[in-house]
Amino acid sequence: MKLDTRAMRHLASEDWRVLTAVEMGSKNHEIVPTPLIEKLARLRGGVSGVHRSISALAKVGLIARVKEAKYDGYRLTYGGLDYLALHTHASRKVVYSVGNRIGVGKESDIMVVADHSGKQCVLKIHRLGRISFRTVKSNRDYLKNRNAQSWMYLSRLAAMKEYAFMNALHEEGFPVPVPLAQSRHTIVMSLIDAFPLRQISEVPDPASLYADLISLILRLASHGLIHGDYNEFNILVKEIKSTDEDGKESVTLEPVIIDFPQMVSMEHVNAEMYFDRDVNCIKRFFLRRFHFTPTQPGPFFKDAKKTVGKGGLKRLDATVEASGFTKKMLKDLEAAIKEKETVNEGQEGAEEDEDDYDEDGDEESEEEEEEDGDDDGSEADDGEGEGRQEALLTGGLS
Ligand code: ADP
Ligand code: MG
Incomplete structure (x- = not known):
């Protein structure tokens, strides 16, 4: 899953309200029923406005329709969560534009972003549960048993924990990036030129x-x-x-x-x-x-x-x-990280003696590789920091 901010500028303020409503509804519902979205969004334009926004959001993949026996509704996608986090960073004037992806961790995306003054920073998007790549079959089975909500919950916890430690370490004078902001499953920190x-x-x-x-x-x-x-x-x-x-x-x-x-x-x-x-x-x-x-x-x-x-x-x-x-949050996160390590060990075993960065430095799946072939992503993973910055600001951000 790759961050694509192109649709961001086309979202109207009503769309953002509806997206936020789906996020709010997700706290108690795995699938958020449409009437609940209507209620939470409380748009001036009424129900028809909500429906228009729902279609617009579903079309760009920020929410996904789920048909259940009991009721129909929507769930927030990772893309939707990314947009909400970026929207928050943009409203707080932490992030103005998004540039190249400089790193794809097994469980994160690392992007160069810039603030209003053009100063470059790093956005880390946690994607716990995204164990993919050259996956063995057992990983796929394991993924099936995980629903999207728990991925989001765990990714959020990872971001919160990382931000808390980065702050504490920074205050104590440890050589770590400067923590700048956190929203949902993302953190913004200083860019280390190294x-x-x-x-x-x-x-x-x-x-x-x-x-x-x-x-x-x-x-x-x-x-x-x-x-x-x-x-x-x-x-x-x-x-x-x-x-x-x-x-x-x-x-x-x-x-x-x-x-x-x-x-x-x-x-x-x-x-x-x-x-x-x-x-x-x-x-x-x-x-x-x-x-x-x-x-x-x-x-x-x-x-x-x-x-x-x-x-x-x-x-x-x-x-x-x-x-x-809470203790439960720590336990949940620890369990998820342990599972990730077990899977990583399995993958690294095969490449144990490889010391060449280029050969195993790129951990992308083939599908993602293809996606990168388009004009926006082609230069994203070459590790060079310079590139086009995509401005985020939208009509909805007033
Ligand atoms: P993961 O949890 O996926 O391993 P990391 O935080 O280790 O994510 O980041 C992955 C890679 O992105 C790092 O190995 C580094 O190359 C790059 N990176 C991450 N944060 C920064 C930063 N603040 N400045 C420069 N490069 C960074
Ligand atoms: Mg790392």
């Missing part, structure tokens, strides 16, 4: 970058946190160029960490496993890519555990609960 570690074939001093990355793991731990997916895709490496007094140029590398929906507390029952996995992921990558082996063993969980909250360090693991997450 490549993922995965794309870096050589570094002047692997030992020093390794030490920085391990010390970030330890610093997170001292605040009660484990990243949980600390790999070469989720570490961006900034190159800071400087010139000394003699005119000699040097480059220092500065890691920036991203991707936080799966973060766990140092108190989690499986904390040690997650901690060790993060550490080993870095070790394995440095060995394979840079032929680097650290001289010291560890770091070890039991030592890191002793540093949690030491000297009055702020505990950040309580962040998520403090931001309104």
Whole structure:
């Protein structure tokens, strides 16, 4: 599923009201009955106006008609949810235009967007439950048992959790993108001008970058946190160029960490496993890519555990609960992320020894590949940030 903002400008304010009504109705109804949409939208033009908007929205795929034995109605599609989120970001003047897609995660779309002043930012759209690509049959069976509502619910939770942690980490001075806004299943953050570690074939001093990355793991731990997916895709490496007094140029590398929906507390029952996995992921990558082996063993969980909250360090693991997450929400999200990991492991197994970015860097399904052949998407996935920005503003946004 790809974000296509072309229809956005053609929606009238009544259409937005009706779309919002379908979203509201979805809270209690898997399929929102038409009379309920009419009631929630309360358009001045009356029922016929609502029906006109319903057709317009269904035509561009923002809502979908569902025929049930009991009653007919509509459900919000992922596209509809995307539009509502973008509409909110646009009304709050966070996003003015949408540009290229720079990343397709297994469970997200990453787009470059710009605000009114033209400043570029990143929009991350969570799509939990979108396990597709070279899927094995069991994934398809698993998908069948999931209804769209639970995908949306989980994607929303992922965005909320990621935003809460990004805020907390940013406030504590960690090198993370600046969190700018969150709406539904999306977040807006600053654009980091850097490549993922995965794309870096050589570094002047692997030992020093390794030490920085391990010390970030330890610093997170001292605040009660484990990243949980600390790999070469989720570490961006900034190159800071400087010139000394003699005119000699040097480059220092500065890691920036991203991707936080799966973060766990140092108190989690499986904390040690997650901690060790993060550490080993870095070790394995440095060995394979840079032929680097650290001289010291560890770091070890039991030592890191002793540093949690030491000297009055702020505990950040309580962040998520403090931001309104219930235990059930956390459990639901954790279960979904675990399922995703199991599927990912199955896929990665086959490509374990491939170290070439180009070969497995593109995770798109064939269907999506075809869609990208059209004029709007053809340049979207080449990783180059520059491109056309599609303005969002519509008559409905007054
Ligand atoms: P996922 O949860 O799907 O793994 P990520 O948050 O890790 O999503 O983002 C996927 C990719 O998008 C990253 O590997 C990175 O290349 C790019 N990316 C994400 N956020 C940013 C950002 N703020 N600035 C620059 N690139 C980013
Ligand atoms: Mg990632």
